[in-house]
Amino acid sequence: MTRLPRPAAIVLLALLALLAAYPLYGSLLFPEKYAFLLQKVTGIMILAIMAMSLDLLVGIAGMVSLGHAAFFGLGGYMLAILSPQYEAADIWVALPLALATVAAVSAVIGALSIRTNGISFIMITLAFGQMGYFFFNDSRLAGGSDGAFIYVMPTVEIAGVSLLNLESKLTFYYVVLGAFVGAFLLLRMVLASPFGRVVQAIGVNENRVRGLGFDPDRYKLVAFVIGATIAGLAGFLGAAQYGFVNPAMLSWHQSGQALVMVILGGTGTLFGPALGAFVLELARMGFESVTEHWLLPMGLFVIAVVVLLPKGVAGLLLQLERKPPPEAEDGA
Amino acid sequence: MSADDSVILETRELTKAFGGLVAVNTVSVTVRKGEPHAIIGPNGAGKSTFVNLLTGHLPPSSGRVLFRGRDITGLPTHRISRLGIGRSYQKTNIFPTFSVFENCRLAAQSRLSTSMRFFRPAVTLAEVNRQAEQAMEQAGLAARRDRTAGTMSYGEQRQLEIAMVLATRPELLVLDEPLAGMGKEESERMVALLKGLAAQYSLVLVEHDMDAVFSLAATLTVMVNGTLLESGPVEQIRASQAVQDAYLGDGAEAY
Structure with a gap:
């Protein structure tokens, strides 16, 4: 992953500051909607984590998955399953266990999927995603098609001392903001690493990667597991926020929505899909407040963005710094 | 195992068939260290398929490829x-x-x-x-x-x-029509x-020019219709009547 151009980095930092300071100015600017928006933005940041994790697969490694929600949903369900009824789960147990489960399941699904490419990969991930959906829909585990409630937020304690009270919407907002920024930085770090360079190269020219002496399948599998596990984290946070899980979390609608965020935001940029989550969700909110037939303008909006911004919202930001044509001094 | 240390790459009766089409037919070639080895032949002679067999881009139907005796x-x-x-x-x-x-x-x-x-x-x-x-x-x-x-x-x-x-x-460098x-x-x-x-470097070169x-090249292998026509030092190939007839023509022009 290359260094972000300065103007784009400045815009992103400004947006981040806007998010971090929302509790300060939100109650002044929108006194009636402050609490609603606080929750809304928390939810969007969770979706943004999922969108970034999907970008690792779709935009960077070139694996278009339509089953990513399976891991989002599984992360959420693990919290529901690990929470004792009417009592709080211990986050130091529940979170690692949830992520490990998602990682293990995604390793199996990934191993069976990554040998295919293109349409076949889309279909096989779609099939696995729907298997996950029906697994939770049709089994008695965690309420079947009705879903399950998580009545109490997980505790965050060390030696019996509570560090964070997640029941506080404000605290939870900052926890999610931390997870969001952390996921972004983690993915950036991974992409800059030797591993990440191979994965990016696979997205550009998989055959050449093989010719150079790398086994692409191994790298694709690890990338798949990393992406799935981060999606699992998003699902875990989502389940905690709403206090509820249902099979729809795993459905292909959810996968498709994440894919729209990735494409709208700009594939392969990480920050683009995160912006895509905000653009899509805020647009939805806007249209919903105007008309109950919001799906129609929403669809037109998505089409318009895709047509007008072929490189997504990220493309706009990256255009802020148009370098002079390379080697203009070159006479050859 | 090749006892000869100077041999870096060797194929033994290497064959690749695509259905009924035999693209490479029992080709045995020896490439020695420090002897740049060119593979020539008209279009469709099976040169590219041969290279793909050497580098594992295609699995052979039969025959062996040995690299440093392995x-x-x-x-x-x-x-x-x-x-x-x-x-x-x-x-x-x-x-x-x-x-x-x-x-x-x-x-x-x-x-x-x-x-x-x-x-x-x-x-x-x-x-x-x-x-x-x-x-x-x-x-x-x-x-x-x-x-x-x-x-x-x-x-x-x-x-x-x-x-x-x-x-x-x-x-070993294997260069396909650089x-x-x-x-x-x-x-x-x-x-x-x-x-x-x-x-x-040791060199295997497929080239039309x-x-x-x-x-x-120091050594030439001439392929025609998937088979090895002749393989040997450049001068020997230049002088070969079979190669002249099949391929090189009198002006040593390709195609």
């Missing part, structure tokens, strides 16, 4: 690359959106025991960087270091193709580059 038949491409056979492609096969340096750096990175490293930035691997710089230098691309590969001229992209192979530190599609000037520059490489072949 049987590498049927090994996957990436394993063969790591054993020390570096291959360039007839159709330019690079990472067009990466910089020239990153193309070479990634190639050099392939020689790490593993690239499953997640924390330190790849660009801090000093030895990998050094190998990449050296490969760019060798291929005459040092001045293009930060250029996006896909924006360079065709000839430069062909040079990059070679630089990437060099960055993998191969023992001059394909090049203009006269570009060709001359590439031939000069290849001459330099022929002095340092006869002038280039005769100026580079």
Whole structure:
């Protein structure tokens, strides 16, 4: 992953500051909607984590998955399953266990999927995603098609001392903001690493990667597991926020929505899909407040963005710094 | 096992059939260290298929490939690359959106025991960087270091193709038509580059350009219709009546 151009980095930092300071100015600017928006933005940041994790697969490694929600949903369900009824789960147990489960399941699904490419990969991930959906829909585990409630937020304690009270919407907002920024930085770090360079190269020219002496399948599998596990984290946070899980979390609608965020935001940029989550969700909110037939303008909006911004919202930001044509001094 | 240490690559009755079409038919060839070896033949002779069998891009139907006496038949491409056979492609096969340096750096990175490293930035691997710089230098691309590969001229992209192979530190270079599609000037520059490489590496070269072949190769293998017509020192092949009749013609022109 290359260094972000300065103007784009400045815009992103400004947006981040806007998010971090929302509790300060939100109650002044929108006194009636402050609490609603606080929750809304928390939810969007969770979706943004999922969108970034999907970008690792779709935009960077070139694996278009339509089953990513399976891991989002599984992360959420693990919290529901690990929470004792009417009592709080211990986050130091529940979170690692949830992520490990998602990682293990995604390793199996990934191993069976990554040998295919293109349409076949889309279909096989779609099939696995729907298997996950029906697994939770049709089994008695965690309420079947009705879903399950998580009545109490997980505790965050060390030696019996509570560090964070997640029941506080404000605290939870900052926890999610931390997870969001952390996921972004983690993915950036991974992409800059030797591993990440191979994965990016696979997205550009998989055959050449093989010719150079790398086994692409191994790298694709690890990338798949990393992406799935981060999606699992998003699902875990989502389940905690709403206090509820249902099979729809795993459905292909959810996968498709994440894919729209990735494409709208700009594939392969990480920050683009995160912006895509905000653009899509805020647009939805806007249209919903105007008309109950919001799906129609929403669809037109998505089409318009895709047509007008072929490189997504990220493309706009990256255009802020148009370098002079390379080697203009070159006479050859 | 080959008892002869000078042999770097050997095929034994190598055969590849696509359904009823036998593209490569029981071809046995010996490539020696320090003897640049060119494979020539008219279009459709099976040269490219033969190269794909050497480098694991295709599995053979029967026969063996030995590299330094070791049987590498049927090994996957990436394993063969790591054993020390570096291959360039007839159709330019690079990472067009990466910089020239990153193309070479990634190639050099392939020689790490593993690239499953997640924390330190790849660009801090000093030895990998050094190998990449050296490969760019060798291929005459040092001045293009930060250029996006896909924006360079065709000839430069062909040079990059070679630089990437060099960055993998191969023992044997297998170059599939390195001059394909090049203009006269570009060709001359590439031939000069290849001459330099022929002095340092063992070389298998598939090429149509006869002038280039005769100026580079010590040994020639002539293929026609998937079979080996003749293989031996350049002078022997030049003098061979069978080759003259089948292929070279009197003016030593290809096609």
